[in-house]
Every structure is written in C-alpha cells, then in structure tokens.
Amino acid sequence: MPLSQVWQDLDQLFVHAKQFLLGVLPEPWRPWASMVVTIGVIAAIAPAIMMYLTWIERKLIARMQNRFGPTRVGVYGLAQPLADGLKMLIKEDIVPRGADRLLHTVAPILAVVPAMLVFVITPFGRGMIGADLNVGLLYFFAISSIGSYAIFMGGWASRSKFSMLGAMRAVAQIISYEVPGVLSVVAVIMVTGTLSLTGIVDAQADQWFVFTPWGLVGCLMFFLSGVAEVNRTPFDMPEAESELVGGFHTEYSGMKFALWYMAEFLESFAICAFTVTLFLGGWHGPNIPFGIVAVLLGMIIATGSRLPWPVRVLGAAAMAGALVLWGRQPMPSWIWFFTKTYALIFVLVWFRGTFPRLRVDQLMGLAWKFFLPLALVNIVAAGLWVLIPNPILTWVLSTTILMASAWLLVLANKPAPLARRTYVLAD
C-alpha cells in the first residue's frame, strides 16, 4: 500500500496505515510485526481509555450533582488523569502485616490482564479487530470471568475482614450475574448462527438487534448484568464504601490500587463496547456524511472559550482540513462505534448519579428471580423469531410472550405484605 493511498479512505485509515507499515518490512517479518503492532496499539490505547474514562466519569457525575468536577489541572481539568497517575505512581505501596505478599501483588495484575485481553476481540470498526476469532463470544465470557478470581484473590490475600467480605460479595454477585448475562446473548447466537463478533456485527447491517423484542430485552439484561459484573453503582455491593470501606481493594494503595481501578474501568468500557457490538449494531450507523461531524467538532473547538488560542486555531484548521479531505465520505465505522460506546458510558454514569445501592438480597433476587427466568423466556422468543417467517406474527407473538412473562415475574416477585406489627407493652 503506497503512502499516498493511506489517506484516501477515512473509514479504513487505521487499517491502511497498518498495512503501509507492514509493507515497509520484508515479507517473513510481517506476521510477527502485525502482532506487535496490534498488541502495541491495544496496550497503548487501553490505559489512555482508562485515564480519560476517569476524567469523563468525574466530569459527568459532578454535573449531575451540580458541581464542576476537575477544573484546576489543565484546561477543563484535562490534565487531571495525568496528575492522578503520577500521584499513584509515587505513593507508598502498603502491604498489611500478615498478608500474602505474592497473591497481594498478583491479584491486581490478574485483574488488569483479562480486561485488556478483551480488547483483542472488540470490533472497533470495519476490519478493525485485533483477532477475529470464530469463537470470539466464548472467548469474551471466558476471559472476562477471570476477573472474579482476581477479586477474590485480592480480598483473601489482604487479610482484612473488609476485603474478605467484599471479595465474597463480589464473587457471589459476579457468578450470579454471569448466568443471565450469558443467557441473554444466547438469543443473539441463535439468530446469527455464529460466535464470531464480526459475523454478529455483519448480521446487524440492516437491523440492529435492539429494535427487535428479544433484542431489546436481551440488550437490557446483558447491559444490566454487565453493570453488576463490573461492580458499578447501583450494583456496587463488593465495594460498598459505606459498609466495607473499600471492599476488596481496602488494603491496596499506590499503583496496585490504580491497577484495580484500571481493571474496573476497562471492564466497564468492555461491557459498553460489547453491548454495542451485540445489540446496538456494532460499528454500523446511519449514512451521515463525515463533513457534518467535522464542522460540528470544528465549531466546538473554535468556540471553546477556555482553550488557549493556538489550540483553537489549530483544531479548527485541522477540522477544516478533514472536511476538505473526507467531507463527503460517510461517517467512519470507528466513529460510530466509539460514539455508541461512550453514550453507554454516559448511561453508566447516569445510573451512578441516580440510583442508590441495592441491598444484597435485592441484588441476588434480581439476578435469580427476574433476569434468569426472563432470559430463558427470551431464548424462546428468539426461537420463535427464527422459526416463524411471517414478520407481523413473530413481532406480536414474541412481544406478548416477553411482556406477559415480565409482568408475571414482577407479580411473582412482589414481596408478601407484612402483617402489621402490634407491640404489646408491659402490662
């Protein structure tokens, strides 16, 4: 691929750039170099994503609580993640007396590695996938559930009651929510007939699965189970700070603590990314010319009153250049993917801003008594969707089944009204 062609197609920009890079090398090196480039890009992108997720989260949650969020370090607090990272790096690493030193160190690493491995099979855009495994979905579930080992290991190795309790809660919760999480995806596998994530995204070219009855239910269940699996509010029992100080990471400090957070943020990102891939059409999107985005972005950058002048001028100029170069091309697939993923991350933060933490029994009840049966019914609905060719009939049938069963489940799960207590005082 000659350099002049790398710039032509915005959608394939990164793919072509990689091909160009590989083209420079001699033939026998290429497979290895390809791996190195992919691994390098993922290893570089993951921490960057995590750092700015913390910034995004803090900014959004602050606005939801009538605050500014970070504003002091850099423009709009944009250098805050760097400052935090530096602080974490130079902080003392404290291991409690009597803790299992080896496991205490291994646990956060074991949490981060799977979280990063998941990025390998995330389809970021058309042709932008680290490795298109034909059992990609299986890989995702297998890898992401390693995180629960890490959490338990960390909690156990800390030799602290809070950590231990948090870890036990975490394991109970993660294992419980994995069941409805996996079952809600079964519907997708039934309809697409493939475990490959590229295949699943391709199957959504005409219709995103979320716009089908089973897809909507599956999407909600997968997303909520995912929220529970990564221990985010309102399902953050394992690190309930009001009860357990910090849960499984109570005894962690410095960089190890940062690693826990990195794992958690990367997993949240992965959950959003996979909800997008499985139900929200992946990198597909309506055919909007890229020019509109370029103009909008340029306007935002140029009018950002707190940005320094050179940045505003350069940003606007870059956007104008992009407009000239790629203005008439459709919106690139990777922009669609990241837009949808970050929209879901907004929803995650929104949840955190809205809901109080669930009680342990409510949390378990939601997984076992509501999500699990509904996921099973959802599989039936998806089966009907595949079997019955008449579109109107399938719509009506699967919608009725799902709504009726949801309603029945809600009724069945209503707690029995407690008898009014009467207190007999001393005679």
Add this chain to the structure above:
Amino acid sequence: MALIGTGVLSGMGVVFKTFLETYPWGRVVLRTVGVKPTNGLVTVEYPDVKQQHAERFRYFPFLVYDQTPDNLRCVACRICEQECPPQCIHIIMEKDEQGRPVKNHGRTLPKVFDIDTSVCMSCRICVDVCPFDAIEMDNTYELSSEGRFTEMIYDKQRLLKSDEYFHSIHPEEAAVVDQRLAAKKAKAAPSAPSQPGASPAAPPPAI
C-alpha cells in the same frame, strides 16, 4: 398496575435535567422543550471568585484603637484572657521598673497581647466580655501560614486596627458600640471632668 420501571425512569429524568441545567446550552435545550431551568451550578470557584459575605460574618478578633495606634482602648484587664474558652489569648500589662502599671492616655495598656489564630474558635466571647469595647471581630479569613508559632500567633502590632476599619466592616455593630461609649462618657464626665486623655474622641463618622 403502573408500568414496570416508570419510577426508575422518572428518577433518571430528574438527574438528566440537573445535568442539563449546569450547561448554558443545556438550559437552552430545556427551555425549548418547555422545562423551566434553574441555575444548576452553585459552586463559587473560591480562589478566583470570592463570595460576598454577610455583614455579621466574623472570623477573628482584633484590637480597636482611636486615631493613633498607641491610643488603644484595651486596658489589659485580662478579662478576655480568662473568659476565652480555648485559652488562646495571652496578655501582659505594660509596667515600669518598679512594677507599677504604665499609663498612656490615662489608661493602663498591654505590653504583650497575643492571640493564637489556630486555636481561636471565633466564638466572640472576648468581645462580649470586654468592658471597654476594646476588642472586636474581624472578617478576614485567609489567615493560613506555615509558621505555627510565629505567623499564626498574632501579636499586638498585627491585632491593632483602627476604629474606622471597624466601622467599614461592621457598620451596624460599630454604631451601637459608639452609642454605648458616648453614654458612658456622658455619665463619667461630671464626676471626673479633668481626667486627661480619658475622654475618647468624638465617634468618627459612620461609613
């Protein structure tokens, strides 16, 4: 039966409205859809913007003098020192070699008058107990420094502030104090008309 999850959704709606209210464009959006936005952001970005505090706001005591700094009202009676709950005032009276109190403008005066800023709890008890209205509350609050036993101990020089300053920060209170002092002077005047320097000057005009 209400639809499942409506409560959850309306809760999320409230949060989203709060979120939008904090942005100017968000307020525009809210107005276009017919929701009346309030000003979401209440944060005052302190070092850049300072809040206007109420007139009664008080933080730390200071010693009042009339006209010149040596004409301070305090007579070193040490009542405030004894009454101060956290015991942060330290007073030594000005004495000559024979141990007799030195008089200036017809009054005894303190040689040392220290208040420890880091111990003072801004209770205003010293002001209430002072029989001479010699000590009043200031409204500065940026007193932090690194010298725990140097800069944070305010000595007499740093505590002395003029009556005009008192009028400028607490006009209402200063007017009351002036009235009280004038009444006292009127009472004292017939019995001791020739006491030199004891009569405080005419109250300065209220600012």
